[in-house]
Amino acid sequence: MAEHETVDVCIVGGGASGLVAAKELTEAGMTVCVLERGPWYKREDFALGDELMYRRRNFFWPTVELEPRTWRPDADTPAEVLSTKTQTFSNAMCVGGGTIHYSGLSWRFHESDFRVKSEDGPVAGTTIEDWPISYDDMEPFYEKAEWTVGISGQGWSSPFDPPRKRDYPVGPAARNSPGAALERGARKLGLHPFPTPLAILTGDYDGRPGCIGKGMCSAYGCPVGAKSSTLESLLPKALATGRLEIRPLCLAREITLDRNGKASGVTYFNGEGEEEHQPARLVVMAAGGVETARLLLLSESARFPQGLANRSGLVGKNLMFHSPGVTLVVTFPEPLDGHKGTSSTRVLHDFYKSDSSRGFIRGGFMHPRAHGGDPIELALRPIHGKRWGKEHKDSMRETWRHYLHSHCTGESLPVESNAVDLDPDLTDCYGLPVARITYTSHENDVRLATYLGERSREIYEAAGATRIIVPKPETRKLHNHQMGSARMGNDPGSSVVDKWCRSHDVSNLFIVDASVFVTSAGLNPTLTIEANAFRVCDYMVTEARKGNLIH
Amino acid sequence: MSDTDSGSVLSDHERATIEAAAARIVPSDEGAGASEAGVIDYIEGLLAADDVDTDISPREKKEYANFILGGMGGRTEEQQATLFKLHGTGSRHLQAYRDGVVELDRVAAELASGKDFRGLDDAGRDQVLTVLDERKDAFFTLLLTHTMEGFYGHPRHGGNKDRVGWRVLDYPGPSFPHGNEKPYGWYDANEPDEFVQEKKDGSS
Numbered sequence: 001m002a003e004h005e006t007v008d009v010c011i012v013g014g015g016a017s018g019l020v021a022a023k024e025l026t027e028a029g030m031t032v033c034v035l036e037r038g039p040w041y042k043r044e045d046f047a048l049g050d051e052l053m054y055r056r057r058n059f060f061w062p063t064v065e066l067e068p069r070t071w072r073p074d075a076d077t078p079a080e081v082l083s084t085k086t087q088t089f090s091n092a093m094c095v096g097g098g099t100i101h102y103s104g105l106s107w108r109f110h111e112s113d114f115r116v117k118s119e120d121g122p123v124a125g126t127t128i129e130d131w132p133i134s135y136d137d138m139e140p141f142y143e144k145a146e147w148t149v150g151i152s153g154q155g156w157s158s159p160f161d162p163p164r165k166r167d168y169p170v171g172p173a174a175r176n177s178p179g180a181a182l183e184r185g186a187r188k189l190g191l192h193p194f195p196t197p198l199a200i201l202t203g204d205y206d207g208r209p210g211c212i213g214k215g216m217c218s219a220y221g222c223p224v225g226a227k228s229s230t231l232e233s234l235l236p237k238a239l240a241t242g243r244l245e246i247r248p249l250c251l252a253r254e255i256t257l258d259r260n261g262k263a264s265g266v267t268y269f270n271g272e273g274e275e276e277h278q279p280a281r282l283v284v285m286a287a288g289g290v291e292t293a294r295l296l297l298l299s300e301s302a303r304f305p306q307g308l309a310n311r312s313g314l315v316g317k318n319l320m321f322h323s324p325g326v327t328l329v330v331t332f333p334e335p336l337d338g339h340k341g342t343s344s345t346r347v348l349h350d351f352y353k354s355d356s357s358r359g360f361i362r363g364g365f366m367h368p369r370a371h372g373g374d375p376i377e378l379a380l381r382p383i384h385g386k387r388w389g390k391e392h393k394d395s396m397r398e399t400w401r402h403y404l405h406s407h408c409t410g411e412s413l414p415v416e417s418n419a420v421d422l423d424p425d426l427t428d429c430y431g432l433p434v435a436r437i438t439y440t441s442h443e444n445d446v447r448l449a450t451y452l453g454e455r456s457r458e459i460y461e462a463a464g465a466t467r468i469i470v471p472k473p474e475t476r477k478l479h480n481h482q483m484g485s486a487r488m489g490n491d492p493g494s495s496v497v498d499k500w501c502r503s504h505d506v507s508n509l510f511i512v513d514a515s516v517f518v519t520s521a522g523l524n525p526t527l528t529i530e531a532n533a534f535r536v537c538d539y540m541v542t543e544a545r546k547g548n549l550i551h
Numbered sequence: 552m553s554d555t556d557s558g559s560v561l562s563d564h565e566r567a568t569i570e571a572a573a574a575r576i577v578p579s580d581e582g583a584g585a586s587e588a589g590v591i592d593y594i595e596g597l598l599a600a601d602d603v604d605t606d607i608s609p610r611e612k613k614e615y616a617n618f619i620l621g622g623m624g625g626r627t628e629e630q631q632a633t634l635f636k637l638h639g640t641g642s643r644h645l646q647a648y649r650d651g652v653v654e655l656d657r658v659a660a661e662l663a664s665g666k667d668f669r670g671l672d673d674a675g676r677d678q679v680l681t682v683l684d685e686r687k688d689a690f691f692t693l694l695l696t697h698t699m700e701g702f703y704g705h706p707r708h709g710g711n712k713d714r715v716g717w718r719v720l721d722y723p724g725p726s727f728p729h730g731n732e733k734p735y736g737w738y739d740a741n742e743p744d745e746f747v748q749e750k751k752d753g754s755s
């Protein structure tokens with residue numbers, strides 16, 4: 001097996017969190033190697049507005065044939081292989097990870113999100129806890145993330161926002177018609193719509209141009225460089241230090257240990273499918289909420305028979321996907337022309353605050369979206385009366401310029417039996433057991449999802465919609481927000497990492513993706529993932545300078 | 552992939568039957584339908600991809616995958632064909648289509664004493680397709696999906712010729728590199744906007 005030269009840090013996964021770490025640690029003087037299982041695309045690779053290639057043929061996503069995953073509702077039901085359709089709900093595998101194709105909604109979690117147990121708990125059947133850190137600990141790093149990654153928005157425009165010291169670096173995105181339609185309904189009901197904070201530049205910033213409103217944004221890459229993916233915003237800075245080596249098409253298969261039980265590096269398959277070993281003084285896991293847990297479980301040894309850093313037995317457990325939020329399809333009498341502009345430009349947080357009198361705890365929000373320009377997706381939606389023929393074609397004509405879809409995102413409560421583990425029956429193309437997901441939403445999540453769907457219906461009724469389709473919460477899906485599978489906490493018996501996201505068991509192993517989330521909040525996670533990665537790196541650099549980390 | 556007259560994997564009868572069925576799934580009216588869009592060429596392109604032995608080593612699979620994923624400027628048609636090969640898509644689908652044509656003719660003969668699918672008029676063809684649709688026939692779903700892909704998908708894959716599918720929707724197609732000017736739609740043009748966008752100076 002080829003052995004590389006030792007680096008200070010080996011980072012597994014070059015997505016949202018991994019590239020934050022790459023930038024922060026190289027700028028602090030460390031040598032870093034990033035292993036990324038996917039390719040290294042450039043801006044030009046996203047230029048074709050091709051729904052077939054990017055969306056329907058797994059351009060970004062691991063394919064079911066090579067890297068499948070399985071799913072079962074509970075431990076008593078046999079697992080089934082997730083379909084291609086569901087698989088695309090995992091995140092991209094490529095340099096930049098999920099930030100390449102995300103919609104860019106960029107939230108600060110609210111203060112209460114860090115103390116769910118104190119505010120609402122305990123709740124039967126859940127493992128809700130307070131985070132070992134508070135909003136105040138995160139606040140400076142949210143600001144740093146907003147200004148470093150490049151987030152647009154209008155500070156203080158939401159009456160529900162947690163406190164901030166500084167505005168966003170650039171103003172909010174141009175309002176699209178779905179956003180304006182939401183406002184129309186929401187104002188009639190006395191609600192408080194406000195501009196969506198987005199990882200999308202609206203003017204020149206940090207050497208990148210503003211959005212040209214071209215559509216095909218969510219689930220696509222940005223050919224302009226306006227979307228603040230970590231590929232665009234952070235990677236160039238890390239590369240400029242000369243201390244980063246990024247290795248695309250390299251899949252980590254095991255974290256190796258030295259004689260003292262410390263991480264000694266990472267074994268991986270290179271682009272030719274051969275094994276190589278990258279020795280490192282520190283290992284940082286950033287492979288996402290499912291793959292990080294899988295890799296720890298794959299790294300079993302005599303010292304860690306249940307998987308690396310898993311003395312607590314909690315690696316993989318308490319997985320959270322957010323509540324099974326419904327996607328409404330809503331049509332309006334006048335054209336919305338949802339093929340233009342970014343997807344979300346106005347949102348509502350009026351239903352965010354926890355209120356147990358509603359029959360559930362915690363909350364969430366709704367965001368109407370421009371569809372972006374995916375006619376095949378519309379054609380295959382079961383909303384046309386008939387699936388084919390003249391009636392279907394006429395429905396396509398009537399709907400195309402007039403519809404939006406509106407998402408509801410809500411908190412999901414952690415449940416210990418919702419978990420990632422290794423499938424005993426199925427391996428990927430490398431011969432490694434695939435991630436098996438056991439997941440059933442807690443009742444609270446389903447009630448919350450239903451509630452948000454109904455409130456959305458009222459808003460679009462008030463806005464004068466001609467047709468509102470509210471589906472039932474879909475509990476059988478893998479979601480692109482994957483959190484909780486290696487939770488942080490002060491007690492090594494009930495958590496995997498400490499408040500600095502350092503393994504309780506292996507002192508030179510850190511986890512910076514959303515696996516460490518204790519609870520999920522009702523908001524898209526990426527800005528919090530990034531802010532937390534900035535916070536953890538700040539600690540790593542301070543400790544390293546004191547000589548406590550790297551000897 | 553849009554080569555129609557040479558090396559077809561379908562017989563003339565199979566090709567004509569699939570084309571006729573697609574033409575009922577997206578019929579021509581005052582606007583173009585599946586026939587004008589060349590949906591059949593899109594479908595033939597999908598079926599023409601021959602397969603690799605799927606029983607290859609992980610190493611070989613990985614090589615294929617890297618070839619497919621490593622592309623610059625988007626995935627090329629050649630890479631896409633390789634992906635289909637790797638997944639065995641071509642032969643799986645080809646068999647489904649061959650069996651599907653036999654089934655269309657069988658149902659047609661049942662409904663209209665001995666005629667095949669092509670021998671029926673539009674109403675008769677619709678009747679046959681409805682039979683398949685109602686019993687949730689897997690081939691029918693495949694054909695329907697491919698027809699929508701070939702009609703509404705990007706023309707670079709052989710269907711949606713001259714963007715006729717997009718014209719039906721009054722959709723100008725992907726806007727890059729121009730992008731779109733404001734206003735985007737009726738509501739953002741007409742609904743008052745209380746959040747005036749100011750350019751910020753970048754200070755706090």
Ligand SMILES: Cc1cc2nc3c(=O)[nH]c(=O)nc-3n(C[C@H](O)[C@H](O)[C@H](O)COP(=O)(O)OP(=O)(O)OC[C@H]3O[C@@H](n4cnc5c(N)ncnc54)[C@H](O)[C@@H]3O)c2cc1C
Binds near residue numbers: 016291
């Ligand atoms: C269509 C869509 C829209 C979204 N919109 C939003 C949004 O608006 N706002 C928001 O906050 N979030 C959004 N998300 C979610 C967002 O993309 C993720 O939350 C985020 O990318 C997670 O960051 P991460 O660092 O944990 O992992 P990722 O960004 O997924 O990065 C992990 C990386 O690790 C790599 N990797 C995995 N295993 C290995 C291995 N064994 N060896 C080497 N590399 C490995 C992966 O290939 C990947 O590149 C969206 C997701 C999708 C699919």
Ligand code: SF4
Binds near residue numbers: 227
């Ligand atoms: S809509 Fe704007 S941010 Fe999104 S991909 Fe297009 S140019 Fe980039």
